[in-house]
Amino acid sequence: MLFTGRANPELAQSVAELLGVELTRRRLISYANSEIYVRFEESVRGSDAFVIQSHPAPVNEWLMEQLIMVDALKRASAKRITVVAPYYPYARQDKKHLGREPISARLVADLFWAAGADRIMSVDLHTAQIQGFFNGPLDHLTALPVLAEYVSANYDLTDLTIVSPDAGRVRLADTWSDALSAPLAIIHKRHDPNIANQVVVHEVVGEVKGRTCLLVDDMVDTAGTICQAANALIEHGARRVICAATHPILSGPAADRLNATPFEEIIFTNTLPIPEGMHIEKATVLSIAPLLAQAIHEIFEDGSVTNLFHGSPG
Incomplete structure (x- = not known):
C-alpha cells in the first residue's frame, strides 16, 4: 500500500501510476493551532506500507506529518512500514562542528524509528554516514x-x-x-x-x-x-x-x-x-518517480535495490 503526505503529492501519484496501484485514501487536516490530524480511510492491517513525503519548507511541518502517518500505520497493524523521504530532512546537521551542538540528522532517524518505521529510503544523502544513524535498513538511492x-x-x-x-x-x-x-x-x-x-x-x-x-x-x-x-x-x-x-x-x-x-x-x-x-x-x-517505483518494487518483492545502479552511462 502506498501513502503520501501533502508536501509533494504529484511525485507520489507518479510513483503509484508506475507501480499500477492506487494511493491509499486518507484524511490529513491542519487544525487552527497547526496540529496535524491523520486518518486512513481503508484497512491497512497486514500491509507492506510505503509512506512517501518530500520535505520542502516548512520542513518541520512535513516531517511531523510523516511521523504521525507512520504512527497511525503502526497502530493500525501495518506489517512493515517504509519511510520514503527522497530528500532526507536535516541531512546537513550530521555531525558536531562545535561544542553544545545537536546531531539533528541522527535525531530524525531516531524519530522515524520511535514512530514505528522499519525501513527508510532516501535519495543522495548529503553524507553517507547518515546510513548508520537508523536502527534498521536504510536504502540509499542515487539520482x-x-x-x-x-x-x-x-x-x-x-x-x-x-x-x-x-x-x-x-x-x-x-x-x-x-x-x-x-x-x-x-x-x-x-x-x-x-x-x-x-x-x-x-x-x-x-x-x-x-x-x-x-x-x-x-x-x-x-x-x-x-x-x-x-x-x-x-x-x-x-x-x-x-x-x-x-x-x-x-x-x-x-x-x-x-x-x-x-x-x-x-x-x-x-x-x-x-x-x-x-x-x-x-x-x-x-522525474525521480521511476527510480523510487523500481526501488519500492524490489523491496516489496524482497529483491535487490543495489542492482538498480548497475549500468550507469559511461
Missing part, C-alpha cells in the same frame, strides 16, 4: 543515473569537464567523472574570516578553458556556492557552464542568483517541488 543519462543524451561528452563546486563535493564529482568518462576539475574556495557568511573563490584546479563545464552537487539551497563557482569557471575561460543537482531546495535568493548567472542549463530532479511562484530560467526538472 546520478537519471541525471547522467540526460547529460549524455544532450551534450557532447568529448569536451565535458566535471566540476566540484568545493572540496566537500569532490567525491561526488569523482563518481560523475567515472560515470561519464570525463575529466575532473575542482573549485578551491574558503570562507573569508573577516566577512560573515562570505565565500571567496580562489582558484580552479583542472582544465576548463574552452570546455563545457558541468557543476555537480547533491542540493542547491540559496545557490551562493554554485553561482560563484559558475562565475569563476567563466572567468577561467569555460565555453559554457551547466549544473546538475538532485535536490532543488531553492531558498531565499536562489532564483535571482541562478537567473543572474550565465548557466546554459540547470538540471534538477523532483525530489522536492519547485517553490510555488518561483521561476528559474533554463531549469530542467527530471
Whole structure:
C-alpha cells in the first residue's frame, strides 16, 4: 500500500501510476493551532506500507506529518512500514562542528524509528554516514543515473569537464567523472574570516578553458556556492557552464542568483517541488518517480535495490 503526505503529492501519484496501484485514501487536516490530524480511510492491517513525503519548507511541518502517518500505520497493524523521504530532512546537521551542538540528522532517524518505521529510503544523502544513524535498513538511492543519462543524451561528452563546486563535493564529482568518462576539475574556495557568511573563490584546479563545464552537487539551497563557482569557471575561460543537482531546495535568493548567472542549463530532479511562484530560467526538472517505483518494487518483492545502479552511462 502506498501513502503520501501533502508536501509533494504529484511525485507520489507518479510513483503509484508506475507501480499500477492506487494511493491509499486518507484524511490529513491542519487544525487552527497547526496540529496535524491523520486518518486512513481503508484497512491497512497486514500491509507492506510505503509512506512517501518530500520535505520542502516548512520542513518541520512535513516531517511531523510523516511521523504521525507512520504512527497511525503502526497502530493500525501495518506489517512493515517504509519511510520514503527522497530528500532526507536535516541531512546537513550530521555531525558536531562545535561544542553544545545537536546531531539533528541522527535525531530524525531516531524519530522515524520511535514512530514505528522499519525501513527508510532516501535519495543522495548529503553524507553517507547518515546510513548508520537508523536502527534498521536504510536504502540509499542515487539520482546520478537519471541525471547522467540526460547529460549524455544532450551534450557532447568529448569536451565535458566535471566540476566540484568545493572540496566537500569532490567525491561526488569523482563518481560523475567515472560515470561519464570525463575529466575532473575542482573549485578551491574558503570562507573569508573577516566577512560573515562570505565565500571567496580562489582558484580552479583542472582544465576548463574552452570546455563545457558541468557543476555537480547533491542540493542547491540559496545557490551562493554554485553561482560563484559558475562565475569563476567563466572567468577561467569555460565555453559554457551547466549544473546538475538532485535536490532543488531553492531558498531565499536562489532564483535571482541562478537567473543572474550565465548557466546554459540547470538540471534538477523532483525530489522536492519547485517553490510555488518561483521561476528559474533554463531549469530542467527530471522525474525521480521511476527510480523510487523500481526501488519500492524490489523491496516489496524482497529483491535487490543495489542492482538498480548497475549500468550507469559511461
